[in-house]
Amino acid sequence: MAGLYSCNKPVDLPNFDESKWQSDHNGCLGRRLQMMNNLKQCKEHIKGLTEDEIVQVLGKPDKNELYKRNQKFYIYEIANATECESSNEEAEHIYLNIRFNATGLAKEVLIYND
Template identity: 80%
Template sequence: MKLKYCVFLGIIVLLYSCDKPVDLPDFDESQWQSDHHGCSGVRLQMLDNLEQAKEHIKGLSEDEVVRVLGKPDKNELYKRNQKFYIYEIDNAEECGQKTEGADHVYLNIRFNATGLAKEVLVYRD
C-alpha cells in the first residue's frame, strides 16, 4: 500500500515539475503586467505585439495565461464551464479619466471546460 502511494506521489511531483516555460515572441510580459487596467497606456502601445501573439496564446492553460499576462482585470463564468478572462487595454473610465466618446479596448480570452484558451479577441466597446 505504501509503495503504491509513493509511486503515485512521485508521478504527481514529476508531472508538476515539468512546466514548460511560456514565452510570447516580441512581447514584454512584465510591462504588460505592470499596467493595471491599461491606465498608463503601456498596454495600448503593445497592441500590435499583442495582435501578433494571439495565436501563441491559444492553447495555453489558465495558469500559463496568468503567468504571462498576470491576473485578469475581470473574469466571467458561462454555462458549460466556459470562462472568460478580460484584460483592459485602454479604459479611461476605470482610471478616473472621463473622456466622452472614447473607446474602451479589451483583450478577451475564452477558456473551454478543460481550461485551455480557445479564443483570443481584441475588441473595442
C-alpha cells in the first residue's frame, strides 16, 4: 500500500521565530509586539503564500473575515487586544491583516494601528 506524501515544503520566514509568534495568542504576552521589526522585514515573504502556509507559519488567525468575490482576510492581533485581561482600552491596538485572493494566495499584508 502506497503512503501519502506531501509536496509542500516547510515555510521559513527569515529571522522570524514562528513558535514565539504562535505562542502569543491575541498578542497578550507582548511577544508579537517585540517581533514587529522582524515582521515588517518578512512582509514580502508572506505575500504569495497559501492560507495553509500562513497557518503553518503564523498559526490560526485571531479573527478572519469573508468579503465578496471570495476574498478572505486573516487578522492577527499584535498588541493590546481587547481579549487580554490587562487590555487598556485607551492604548493603541496593532494588527496584522493578510488579504487572500479568490485562489487562496496572500495578496496584501498590512500592519496597522486602530
